[in-house]
Amino acid sequence: MLQRDASAMLSRALVVGSIFPLAVAVPREAPAQTDVPVAHARAAAGDAEDLAARIPIRTITLYRSGVGYFERQGRVEDAAKLQLRFKTDQINDILKSLVLLDLDGGRIESVSYGSKEPLAKRLASFGIDIADNPAASDLLQRLRGTPVKITTITGEVSGTILNVENKPTVYHGSGDKPASVHTLPWINLVTKSGVRSVNLAESTGFEILDPALAEELNKALAALAEHRADRTKTVDIRFTGAGARRVVVGYVHEMPVWKTSYRLVLPDPDAPAKGDKPGLMTLQGWAIVENTTDQDWNGVRLALVSGRPVSFQMDLYEPLFTFRPTVPVPTIPGVLPRAYAGGVDVRDGSPRQRALAKIEGGRLMGRAEAAPGAPAPMSAQDAGSGGGSPFTGEPTAGITADDLANYAAQSQAQGVDVGEVFQFQLESPVTIERQRSAMLPILTGTVQGRRVSIFSPGDGREHPMRGVEIVNDSGLQLLPGPISVFDSATYAGDAQIGQVAKGDKRLLAYALDLDVNVLSKGESQENTAKVRIVSGSIEQTIKSTQTITYTFDNKDAKRGRTVIIEQPKVPGWTLVSEAKPVEETQTVLRFEREIGPGSKSDLTLGFEYVSSTMLAVTSMDLPTLLQLRQQGRASEAVLQAFRDLSTRQGDINAATSEAADLGRQIEEISAEQSRLRDNMARLDRTDALYARYVKKLADQETQLEDLRDKREKAVARGRSLTAELQTFMRTLTVE
DSSP: OHHHHHHHHHHHHHHHTOSOOOOEEOOSSOOOOTTSOHHHHHHHHHHHHHHHHHSOEEEEEEETTSEEEEEEEEEEESSEEEEEEEEGGGHHHHHHHOEEEEOTTOEEEEEEEOOOOOHHHHHHTSSSOOTTOOOHHHHHHHTTTOEEEEEETTEEEEEEEEEEEEEEEEEOOSTTOOOEEEEEEEEEEEETTEEEEEEGGGEEEEEEOOHHHHHHHHHHHHHHHHHHHOOEEEEEEEEEOSSEEEEEEEEEEEOOOOEEEEEEEEOOTTSOOOTTOTTEEEEEEEEEEEEOSSSOEEEEEEEEEOOOOOOOOOOOSSOOSOOOOOOOOOOOOOOOOOOOOOOEEOSSSOHHHHHHHHHHTTSOSSSOOOOTTOOOOOOHHHHTSSTTOTTTTOOOOOOOHHHHHHTOOOOOEEEEEETTEEEEEESSOEEEOTTEEEEEEEEEEEEEEEEEEEEOGGGOOSSOEEEEEEEOOSSSOBOSEEEEEEETTEEEEEEEEOOBOTTOEEEEEEEEOTTEEEEEEEEEEEEEEEEEEETTEEEEEEEEEEEEEEEEEEOOSSOOEEEEEEEEOOTTOEEOSSOOOSEEOSSEEEEEEEEOTTOEEEEEEEEEEEEEEEEOGGGSOHHHHHHHHHTTSBOHHHHHHHHHHHHHHHHHHHHHHHHHHHHHHHHHHHHHHHHHHHHHTTSOTTSHHHHHHHHHHHHHHHHHHHHHHHHHHHHHHHHHHHHHHHHHHHTOEEO
């Protein structure tokens, strides 16, 4: 009754936002109570501890995000102080999550706890700063002006420290060893007879003659030892009110992630199906819970939540000056078991739809049903008498699959949906001693399943994995964890499973299927699928095809196989074969193949990838395009447009060639004129040859004028044809 009332009131209080008036006191140091007798203080502490025993932990909720919610409930009378002890590293979580309720008219007076100042800052507050672990010479340098007594191998020297300096020191060698020079620390002391220098390398100790400073050094060392031993902190909660009242204290702190472990019992494959439920497999689930606290859990109500609420740490306890994220140390993971992702069934009437219909039909309502025909758990007396028990000394046969299925540990938990999360609620109070762990049965029931062999080409194996395909029709969520598989009462292997929702389906692989060999062979080719003209350029569509053939050889002459092939998805590639997948995930397509006993079977998968490239018209010739036209990969319109483009390009090429040829003729005549003018410079103007050269030069000038005019016309015609071609190509698109 108290738990239900407190939970209801807590929910209402959280909604209205007024849980309690909270006054937090953070004293740096508890004031001395010189007027309170020591006996009275001890009695008050004893009352606080007794109150903690009367407000015990009643409810614990563990999450898979690494935290736990603890709720204490009990009664107090009048003014009372509850004293709770926590590990120092838990105080931040307590300050972040503490919830207090003083019901029936009471109120929370205060929550107080000892402050925690950073060690370096605390050490720096003493008269002698040893926060940075100084050397003896550095420490003496900080004590300038302090009277000290230095003890050396030759005696004692007392005085006031002037300074500490490093200076070269000569050490004379003995025998034939030469002298050496070392830089060593020396302390200069002001004595009655003047300043004396003492080699600290030859000192055996020193004493601080100032009693106050010596006491400061002792206090600093005591603070250092206290900080090292400070592992727990006390939080004092003061309640104020009249008469007996109900109180609730709730808080969250770090806890180990609770884990799940399963046992899957496969039925005998040669045994006839029982009734109208073929393929039933027994699934047993255990929760592994650790009590790492320093307090026993005695008769607590335990709930295990599968959700993962956001949980983080924030330093609310110690004054913070900087923040540095904690980065985990990089590690190389070991080889892990294969966990198969859930897939989307692409067939009608999928196992998930049938399982959900069965759950909604009322076969299971939030709790896993017991295995068919499972009797009540045997008492210790029943287990020790009759029936060939191993405890009677009589011979007995090994356990069978029915023994494992029908005499499983009965579930102690009820699975329920709370808000948007699913949790297991233990039906009976749980007791776990401090620093102890426990395995608690949370699921016992049957699930639909079938035996399969799973082949994943990416694994690089020549054998598929032996496994099962289960449908979670247990009415409960299955959480990530390992599964030990027993086949006909014999351990068959281990599997791993992820989060499986109600009615969902998963593959589990637990051993190699050495009776089935797999041979794969692949072929690939690439060819032009289509050619068209787009904006004057040739667009060539290329189709790449890949064919993979898997040959499965079942050497088991007694049993057939249902092989599930996980074909990896490759972005851009499309399945074009007749074989269609039965299921797909984000990364694989799953196909099924039935293989009879001692027989072989092939599975051929074809994939296609289509890409396109843009080419210049000049990069393809007419014979190649004619061949593509004959193969049906280019249309007649494309061929005609290509011919038109080729004709236009030919006219441009002719004009360009004509202009180039005329330019060469002009260059030849110009060179000839240069030769004639050079010869004329050596002849007399009255010479007949000179007159002949003059006439020839005149004829060449006339010829040059004609050639230059023709070349200009050819260049202009080429430019005009090029402009026309560019305009034509910009608007040319032919399929």
